[in-house]
Amino acid sequence: xxxxxxxxxxxxxxxFCRNEYNLTGxxxxxxxPLANSQYATIREEKGRCYLYMKTIERAAFPRRLWERVLLxxxxxxxxxxxxENLIYWPRFVRHKCKQxxxxxxxxLIRIRKLTLKRQRKLxxxxxxxxRREKRREEKALVAAQLDNAIExxxxxxxxxxxxxxxxxxxxxxxxxALQQQDAESESESDAEKEEEDExxxxxRDFVEADDSDLSDFEDMDKLETSSEEEQEVEEExxxxxxxxxxxxxxxxxxxxxxxxxxxxxxxxxETETATKTKAA
Amino acid sequence: xxxAAKKKRRKEREALGDKAPxxxxxxxxxxxxxxxxxxVDPNDEEVAFDEATDEFAPYFNRQTVPKILITTSDRPRxxxxxxxxxxxxxxxxxxxYYRRGLALKRIIPQCIARDFTDLIVxxxxxxxxxxxxxxxxxxxPTAHFRMSSVRLRKxxxxxxxxxxxxxxxxxEVILNNFTxxxxxxIGRMFASLFPHDPQFxxxxxxxxxxxxxxIFFRFHRYIFKSEKKVGxxxxxxxxxxxxxxxxxxTFDSKFGEYEWIHxxxxxxxxxxxxxx
Numbered sequence: 001x002x003x004x005x006x007x008x009x010x011x012x013x014x015x016f017c018r019n020e021y022n023l024t025g026x027x028x029x030x031x032x033p034l035a036n037s038q039y040a041t042i043r044e045e046k047g048r049c050y051l052y053m054k055t056i057e058r059a060a061f062p063r064r065l066w067e068r069v070l071l072x073x074x075x076x077x078x079x080x081x082x083x084e085n086l087i088y089w090p091r092f093v094r095h096k097c098k099q100x101x102x103x104x105x106x107x108l109i110r111i112r113k114l115t116l117k118r119q120r121k122l123x124x125x126x127x128x129x130x131r132r133e134k135r136r137e138e139k140a141l142v143a144a145q146l147d148n149a150i151e152x153x154x155x156x157x158x159x160x161x162x163x164x165x166x167x168x169x170x171x172x173x174x175x176x177a178l179q180q181q182d183a184e185s186e187s188e189s190d191a192e193k194e195e196e197d198e199x200x201x202x203x204r205d206f207v208e209a210d211d212s213d214l215s216d217f218e219d220m221d222k223l224e225t226s227s228e229e230e231q232e233v234e235e236e237x238x239x240x241x242x243x244x245x246x247x248x249x250x251x252x253x254x255x256x257x258x259x260x261x262x263x264x265x266x267x268x269x270e271t272e273t274a275t276k277t278k279a280a
Numbered sequence: 281x282x283x284a285a286k287k288k289r290r291k292e293r294e295a296l297g298d299k300a301p302x303x304x305x306x307x308x309x310x311x312x313x314x315x316x317x318x319x320v321d322p323n324d325e326e327v328a329f330d331e332a333t334d335e336f337a338p339y340f341n342r343q344t345v346p347k348i349l350i351t352t353s354d355r356p357r358x359x360x361x362x363x364x365x366x367x368x369x370x371x372x373x374x375x376x377y378y379r380r381g382l383a384l385k386r387i388i389p390q391c392i393a394r395d396f397t398d399l400i401v402x403x404x405x406x407x408x409x410x411x412x413x414x415x416x417x418x419x420x421p422t423a424h425f426r427m428s429s430v431r432l433r434k435x436x437x438x439x440x441x442x443x444x445x446x447x448x449x450x451x452e453v454i455l456n457n458f459t460x461x462x463x464x465x466i467g468r469m470f471a472s473l474f475p476h477d478p479q480f481x482x483x484x485x486x487x488x489x490x491x492x493x494x495i496f497f498r499f500h501r502y503i504f505k506s507e508k509k510v511g512x513x514x515x516x517x518x519x520x521x522x523x524x525x526x527x528x529x530t531f532d533s534k535f536g537e538y539e540w541i542h543x544x545x546x547x548x549x550x551x552x553x554x555x556x
Binding site: 117118129132133134136137139140141143144146147149150151153154155157158163 | 308309310381383428429452454456480485487489491492493494496498500502504507508510512520522544548
């Protein structure tokens with residue numbers, strides 16, 4: 001044991017034997033196939049178990065050294081076969097053979113069960129490709145300029161009126177009204193509108209709501225039919241407008257955000273919830 | 281040497297003044313992109329006809345309401361679980377179910393029976409999500425993506441929002457840059473995840489932006505500060521996808537008919553050729 005054996009593997013607590021014919025896998029005097037001239041093992045090949053035996057008589061013929069016996073598929077019958085083959089052999093070898101056989105059959109059963117279930121296929125990653133993809137992704141991200149693209153798209157949609165009347169940016173509404181009015185050629189109303197255009201946004205909101213008769217806007221079906229809507233949406237929009245005016249990119253903080261960013265946080269919360277309930 | 285050339289050019293331009301030739305457009309990969317013959321022309325009749333008769337037609341005709349099932353591979357780790365929850369909050373009418381070892385082939389008929397329209401499977405590896413299988417259920421196409429750079433909500437937002445009640449609005453959808461036929465069908469797949477009528481009151485928008493075959497997903501809240509300026513604030517998870525394969529039927533790795541697979545040898549040769 002203390003000497004060199006090419007099959008020996010030493011670890012901190014134990015020595016292992018790498019020999020394929022070893023019965024237990026440990027490097028002991030009793031379980032070394034090289035040290036014992038009478039030895040037996042169980043090995044399995046392609047799902048079938050064989051009993052391998054080595055006797056002294058054949059020690060001179062290395063090619064015929066190991067004798068092989070196919071064991072029965074039935075567990076108990078195979079155990080009996082082991083018994084009758086190793087009939088006068090030492091207890092240790094017989095016992096260990098049966099133990100090994102048991103373990104082998106158990107893992108064969110498990111293999112068969114697992115192959116029926118879904119199996120995880122491991123696909124190896126290629127490092128070069130991974131790196132390449134990662135780099136390309138970063139470059140694509142930079143090239144994409146997502147924020148700009150999204151903003152542009154949103155503005156496009158606003159222009160094309162997909163949002164309908166929610167956002168009352170009157171310049172657009174008035175532009176459209178202008179275009180439609182041109183067809184009717186009411187130049188006076190145009191002049192009026194232009195004047196109104198130049199006023200403040202907030203004031204304009206008021207003006208629109210007050211003009212409930214909307215006599216000038218007869219062709220503007222939108223504004224007419226949704227004038228009531230407008231009044232309801234009016235409040236929300238007003239608040240939105242006031243909110244939007246005083247906000248930076250933080251749509252959820254309250255109106256006094258710019259001046260006192262951190263002091264009056266609770267204040268902002270309250271007002272915010274108040275406005276939300278009103279809008280809803 | 282380049283600097284010297286640049287300086288010289290600039291001097292020439294200043295010297296010429298008004299008669300200077302216009303500035304040269306820098307070459308970008310998007311400019312130099314190899315022309316793909318399957319690029320969709322917006323007025324193409326064939327494409328329009330195809331789209332009227334493909335598997336997404338019922339969705340686009342508003343006959344079906346999308347109902348999504350989100351699940352993961354076996355034994356999801358915490359990150360994946362949280363990502364699934366956030367994803368389900370982004371997509372309205374979606375449910376997350378855990379998968380304790382159930383085979384996909386068996387849950388697909390069950391899903392169809394329970395009226396789900398789409399199935400999303402997030403594959404996980406080493407505790408992070410890295411793959412996404414999106415399949416349209418009543419016998420629809422299945423797309424398999426590789427997912428990378430996943431950021432959860434906590435990692436995006438620096439300033440915590442005061443209202444933590446995140447209502448599930450129906451967001452708007454933006455699909456950018458899906459030019460080829462393949463890209464078009466993938467774009468429709470994404471669009472079919474969301475219900476048709478976005479709630480503009482919610483002011484939320486989900487963006488799928490395709491750039492050089494990488495699809496970036498972002499989820500924002502926007503506000504119009506004036507009619508020429510809009511502010512967006514990112515909320516919601518973000519991730520990037522890269523298409524690996526598109527199958528005609530539902531998920532079937534062995535017998536499925538692949539419409540498109542990414543073949544590394546052939547498709548990765550040119551830097552300026554993209555497929556989506």
